[in-house]
Structures are given as structure tokens and as C-alpha cells.
Amino acid sequence: MMRQIIEYALLFLVLVLLQVFLxxxxxxxxxxxxLIYIAFIILLPIETAPVLVLGLGLLMGLTMDVxxxxxxxxxxxxxxxxxxxxxxxxxxxxxxxVSDGGVPSMRRLGVLGFTRYVVAAVLLHxxxxxxxxxxxxxYFHLTLLRTAISGVVTIGVVFLTSQLFNSQxxxxx
Amino acid sequence: xxKLVEFIKKVYLPLLFLVLEIVAIRxxxxxxxxxxxxxxxxxNSVVGRVYGSISGVSEYFGLRKRNRVxxxxxxxxxxxxxxxxxxxxxxxxxxxxxxxxxxxxxMTARVVxxxxxxxxxxxxxxxxxxxxxxxxMAIITPDGAMVGYVVSCSERYAVAISILNTDFNASGxxxxxxxxxxxxxxxxxxxxxxxxxxxxxxxxxxxxxxVSTGFSHFFPEDITIGYVEQMEVDEPTSSLNLVLxxxxxxxxxxxxxxxxxxxxxxxxxxxxxxxxxxxx
Numbered sequence: 001m002m003r004q005i006i007e008y009a010l011l012f013l014v015l016v017l018l019q020v021f022l023x024x025x026x027x028x029x030x031x032x033x034x035l036i037y038i039a040f041i042i043l044l045p046i047e048t049a050p051v052l053v054l055g056l057g058l059l060m061g062l063t064m065d066v067x068x069x070x071x072x073x074x075x076x077x078x079x080x081x082x083x084x085x086x087x088x089x090x091x092x093x094x095x096x097x098v099s100d101g102g103v104p105s106m107r108r109l110g111v112l113g114f115t116r117y118v119v120a121a122v123l124l125h126x127x128x129x130x131x132x133x134x135x136x137x138x139y140f141h142l143t144l145l146r147t148a149i150s151g152v153v154t155i156g157v158v159f160l161t162s163q164l165f166n167s168q169x170x171x172x173x
Numbered sequence: 174x175x176k177l178v179e180f181i182k183k184v185y186l187p188l189l190f191l192v193l194e195i196v197a198i199r200x201x202x203x204x205x206x207x208x209x210x211x212x213x214x215x216x217n218s219v220v221g222r223v224y225g226s227i228s229g230v231s232e233y234f235g236l237r238k239r240n241r242v243x244x245x246x247x248x249x250x251x252x253x254x255x256x257x258x259x260x261x262x263x264x265x266x267x268x269x270x271x272x273x274x275x276x277x278x279x280m281t282a283r284v285v286x287x288x289x290x291x292x293x294x295x296x297x298x299x300x301x302x303x304x305x306x307x308x309x310m311a312i313i314t315p316d317g318a319m320v321g322y323v324v325s326c327s328e329r330y331a332v333a334i335s336i337l338n339t340d341f342n343a344s345g346x347x348x349x350x351x352x353x354x355x356x357x358x359x360x361x362x363x364x365x366x367x368x369x370x371x372x373x374x375x376x377x378x379x380x381x382x383x384v385s386t387g388f389s390h391f392f393p394e395d396i397t398i399g400y401v402e403q404m405e406v407d408e409p410t411s412s413l414n415l416v417l418x419x420x421x422x423x424x425x426x427x428x429x430x431x432x433x434x435x436x437x438x439x440x441x442x443x444x445x446x447x448x449x450x451x452x453x
Contacts, residue, residue: 050186058193072201076194083190132201 008044011165012060015040020067023157031146034153035074037064038125039161041082042118046108047101050086057082077129081121088124092116105166118158126151241281244315244428248279251430255279277393278433280305282312282331284426289363294335296321296426301329311391311432318420319343319398320429322391331431336398337363337423343389345398345417347375348382354415356383356398364419366399371413373406383417390437 019037041057061075068074089098093113106114130147255277282304286297300306312320312333321335334341337358345368346353352375354368368383381401387394399417407414434440 051189054186054190054193061197071204072197076197076201079190079194079197083187083194132198 012040016063016067019064024068031149032153033150034157035125035129035150036154036157038078038081038122039158041078041085042121042158043104043162043165045101045103046089046098053085054082073129073132076132077125080128081125088117088120092120103166105162118155122151122154122158126154240428244281247315248281248430251279276434276436278435280431281428282431283428287426289337289424293340294337296333296335298331298333301331302326303328306331306431307433309391309437312429313396313432314421315428315430317397319385319392319396320421320426335423336366343392344386345383346386347377348384350375353386363423365402366417366419368415368417369412371415373411373413375413377401377404377413379404390434390440393432
């Protein structure tokens with residue numbers, strides 16, 4: 001238990017640092033803004049108490065808001081993911097694998113289930129984020145493009161993170 | 174009562190979520206760039222230091238290259254500036270608009286060898302004949318301080334006489350004033366040179382800047398030589414002797430600018446002709 005807390009604390013730290021110093025400072029294009037920190041919420045153990053997930057979502061959102069100077073934008077995008085995570089899991093994966101608990105991974109949830117879960121969570125986060133960021137529906141197609149491009153990159157990073165994190169977990173345990 | 178507790182248990186999570194979300198949205202909706210800038214300034218006090226050290230480290234590795242690029246750019250700009258200045262002068266002198274030619278052209282080079290501990294100190298630069306370096310080109314630091322001038326060139330390298338050479342000759346004048354004198358090095362202090370034959374009526378004070386005159390054909394006018402540190406009147410010749418702190422840090426030269434006086438051949442030939450006329 002203690003070990004898991006430390007592991008997740010490290011994951012939190014690494015994701016925040018990567019987000020702030022790498023992905024948010026890429027500045028390659030306005031269409032490429034991967035919000036990889038959402039991987040933290042996605043990779044929390046399945047059996048985590050919903051209120052704790054919500055609390056950690058709030059913490060992550062606030063951290064990113066302060067670090068990026070975004071005044072609530074990250075919080076308001078992260079909270080729905082944290083709140084709906086349980087529902088997303090139940091919708092995208094089989095009942096058995098969800099009730100077994102553990103760290104979400106391809107091995108536990110199946111390739112298809114895990115992929116659906118990650119895509120749904122990242123898209124929910126990105127859609128809320130980019131829509132609220134543009135604060136208008138005038139350029140909806142462009143916002144959609146930003147969501148799509150950034151979302152795809154984020155999904156890739158989440159997959160990679162999950163692989164690394166899970167191999168790390170199994171090796172340590 | 175029990176039912177109420179059951180009810181609260183059921184709805185507290187969605188309720189908590191809704192409250193937090195509404196607060197976040199309200200906060201976001203009421204924020205503006207000033208608030209975000211303030212927030213960013215706050216986070217910068219924490220994150221900024223890490224940012225600074227990261228960029229410091231990565232900057233450090235790119236520093237040499239960037240320096241080089243900046244220098245090239247500066248040489249380019251100097252060229253352009255000279256063209257503009259000259260065309261302004263031509264415009265004033267000749268409204269017919271004579272063909273504008275620049276008098277000076279600039280290029281950069283790197284000091285690959287340099288001494289300051291001899292009586293006759295020289296610099297070796299990493300550019301030579303094939304790069305267009307010629308003898309008599311002036312050398313200044315990137316911030317415009319006098320360093321020396323090229324005395325010989327090979328195919329790939331050029332050797333220049335340093336201002337820290339007892340054979341170095343240049344004339345200097347008080348910045349913004351016409352009074353001029355001769356600059357020379359005594360051969361010991363690598364941070365100071367002397368200036369003599371300055372009229373004692375020159376309004377000079379300690380701390381004043383001494384610049385090149387443009388009388389010599391090597392240096393353009395107004396290249397910084399140094400700053401007055403000491404001064405004394407030499408009674409027999411009724412002139413001032415000055416000690417100047419050099420503007421260029423000669424022991425730490427890395428990149429320099431080379432200046433070519435395009436008219437130098439013409440000027441030299443003309444002067445030789447004038448000299449020969451008065452030789453009896």
C-alpha cells in the first residue's frame with residue numbers, strides 16, 4: 001500500500017514535469033498541445049474510492065492550472081474525467097475485469113477494453129479543455145482539429161506511460 | 174433520519190463534483206489575461222527557477238553556435254548601417270545621387286591563438302585569404318572595442334598585430350571632440366595603454382572615452398579604444414599624457430569582427446603620389 005502511494009506520487013511528479021517542461025513548451029503548432037497529465041487519473045487503480053479519484057483529479061487540475069497559469073481550465077477539464085472514470089470503465093470494459101481491480105492495463109482490461117477506456121477518457125478531457133479554451137463555437141472545426149491532433153498524441157503518450165508504469169510496477173513487486 | 178443519511182451517501186459524490194466543477198467554471202469564466210499573468214507570475218517563482226536552469230543548461234550547449242550566428246548577423250547589420258550612413262552623407266553632399274559605395278565592409282572571425290605576455294603580441298584568426306581577409310583590415314571586438322589589425326595572411330589564417338604590441342600604432346581622440354593624440358603600449362600592463370601628444374586644452378576628464386580618429390586607414394572613426402584612467406601635463410611639449418584602461422579584454426578574446434577599408438589602396442596610392450611630389 002505504502003509502496004503504491006509512493007509509486008503514484010512519483011507518477012504524478014513525472015507527469016507534471018513532463019507536461020510543464022516538455023509538452024507544454026513544445027510550441028510546434030497551436031494544433032499540438034498534448035495534455036498528457038490526464039494519464040495520472042486514467043492509471044489510478046480501478047478499486048480506488050471514487051471520492052479519492054475526484055480529489056486527486058482536483059489536485060492534478062489545480063497543479064496544472066498554477067503551473068501553466070490557466071485559471072481553472074485544467075481543473076474544469078480534469079474533474080469530469082475523474083468523476084466519470086468509474087462509469088467509463090464499466091462502459092468500455094467487461095464487468096469481470098473491472099471488479100478484479102488493479103492498475104488499468106492492456107493485460108488486465110484486454111487490448112480492446114483498455115483502448116476504448118483510454119480513448120474515451122482522453123477525448124472527454126480534450127474536448128472539454130479545448131472547447132472551454134476557445135470559449136466560442138465560431139471556429140468549431142478548428143477546435144475539433146486541435147482536439148483530434150492533440151488527443152491522438154495524448155493517447156499515444158498514455159499508452160506508453162501505462163506500459164512503462166506497469167512494467168515498473170510488476171518489476172518492483 | 175436513516176433515509177436521509179442513505180440519500181446523502183448516494184448523492185454526495187455527484188454533488189461534490191458539481192460544486193467543484195461550477196466553482197472551476199466560474200473562476201475560469203471570470204478570469205482574464207491579467208489574472209492568468211498573475212497566476213503565471215506566481216507559479217514562475219516556483220517553476221521559473223527550474224525553467225531557468227533547464228534553459229540555462231540547454232542554452233549553454235548552444236551558446237557557441239548562437240554567438241557565432243549573432244556575430245554574423247552583426248557583421249551583416251554593420252555592413253548595412255555603413256551603407257545607410259554613407260548614402261545619407263552622399264545625399265547631403267550630392268543631391269544628384271552619386272553612386273553609393275560603402276567604405277567599410279565587415280566579417281567575423283575567431284581568435285585561435287592570442288598572447289598578451291610578450292612585448293610583441295599577435296593574434297591568429299581562423300580566416301585567411303580564401304575567406305577574403307587582407308592585410309590592413311582592422312579588428313575589433315563584437316561590442317566595438319579596438320583590438321588590432323591584420324598584418325599577414327595565409328590561405329586559411331590571418332595574423333594580426335595586437336594593440337598590446339609595442340609596434341602598434343594608432344591615433345585616438347576624445348569622443349565627441351576633435352582633439353587627438355597617439356596611442357601606444359608600453360609593454361607591461363595588458364589592461365592599459367598610453368596616449369600622448371594630446372593638446373592640453375582638450376577638455377578631458379578621468380573616465381572619458383577615447384575613440385579612434387579615422388586618420389589611420391585601418392580603423393573607421395569612433396571605434397572605442399579605452400577610458401581615461403590617469404592624466405598628467407607634459408610641460409616641455411605642453412601636451413597631455415593619458416593612461417587609458419583598454420575597452421577590450423585582450424586576454425579573453427574569442428570572436429572578433431574584421432573591418433575592411435575598401436578605399437585603402439586608393440588612399441595609399443594617392444598619398445604616395447603626394448609624397449613623391451615633395452621629395453627633393
